[in-house]
Amino acid sequence: MRAKLLVVLESIFLGLGLLVLTPSINPTPKASSSTQPNISVGAFETPKKTSAKSGPQPIAVWECTTSWYGDDFDGLPTATGETYDMYADTAAHPTLPLGSIVRVTNPRNHRSQIVRINDRGPYVEGRELDVSYAVAQKLGFDQRGTAKVRLELLEVPKRSATEHSY
Numbered sequence: 708m709r710a711k712l713l714v715v716l717e718s719i720f721l722g723l724g725l726l727v728l729t730p731s732i733n734p735t736p737k738a739s740s741s742t743q744p745n746i747s748v749g750a751f752e753t754p755k756k757t758s759a760k761s762g763p764q765p766i767a768v769w770e771c772t773t774s775w776y777g778d779d780f781d782g783l784p785t786a787t788g789e790t791y792d793m794y795a796d797t798a799a800h801p802t803l804p805l806g807s808i809v810r811v812t813n814p815r816n817h818r819s820q821i822v823r824i825n826d827r828g829p830y831v832e833g834r835e836l837d838v839s840y841a842v843a844q845k846l847g848f849d850q851r852g853t854a855k856v857r858l859e860l861l862e863v864p865k866r867s868a869t870e871h872s873y
Contacts, residue, residue, distance in 0.1 A: 714833075714835075718802045763862075765810070765859035765860055765861055766860045766861065766862075766863070767860040768858065768859050769857075770856065770858070771835035771856060772834050772835060772853055772854070773798075773835065773837065773848075773853065773854055773855075774829055774834050774838075774853045775837060775838050775840050775842065775843035775848070775849060775852070776793070776799070776828070776829075776838075776839070777793040777839070777840035778793065781793040785797075785799075785825045785826035786805055786825065786826045786827045787805050787825045787826070791839075792839070793839050793840040794840065794841040795839055795841065796820060796822045796841065796842055797822055797825045798811070798822045798823070798824055798825075798826070798837060798839065798842065799824070799825075799827055799828035799829060799837040800824045800835065800836055800837075801828065801829075803824045803860070803863075804824070804863050804864055805825060805826075805864070806823065806863070807823070807824040807860060807862065807864065808821060808822070808823055808824075808861045808863075809824065809858050809859060809860050809861060810822075810859040810861055811838060811842065811846065811856050811858060812846075812856060812857040812859070813846040813848060813854055813856055815847070815848075815854070816846075818847055820842050820845050821861065822838060822839075834853065835858075836856070836858065
């Protein structure tokens with residue numbers, strides 16, 4: 708019971724922290740002569756610091772237990788309203804803003820995959836992330852069903868000006 712409470716509180720504080728930090732970590736892109744590349748996913752484009760080894764620098768990093776979901780949900784609507792595709796690089800998280808981009812790394816085999824959060828879940832105690840079947844295959848835990856992974860939050864979607872006004 709105590710562990711469950713700590714996980715819930717951790718999720719709440721992480722979500723609140725992201726909401727507070729969102730405007731400052733996603734500044735409006737300015738024209739510059741910088742050689743740093745822009746990471747573009749869908750409608751979101753945010754300049755990111757890069758290094759020769761690791762690519763975009765994470766906003767936050769943590770470890771969690773993940774599982775995957777596939778056939779039973781394939782073709783059903785996600786929390787974003789799009790249709791779930793078990794072969795897409797997507798995931799479900801209970802608190803991260805929809806549209807967030809995360810790198811999921813399996814420390815057992817050092818495989819990683821960048822995914823977009825487009826759904827809510829998982830709804831199983833002790834799990835913090837549900838990835839699509841294709842991502843589970845790429846990370847090498849589709850046969851086991853669950854894995855301890857490292858999550859790196861790379862990007863959160865911009866909020867519109869109307870969402871900033873109080």
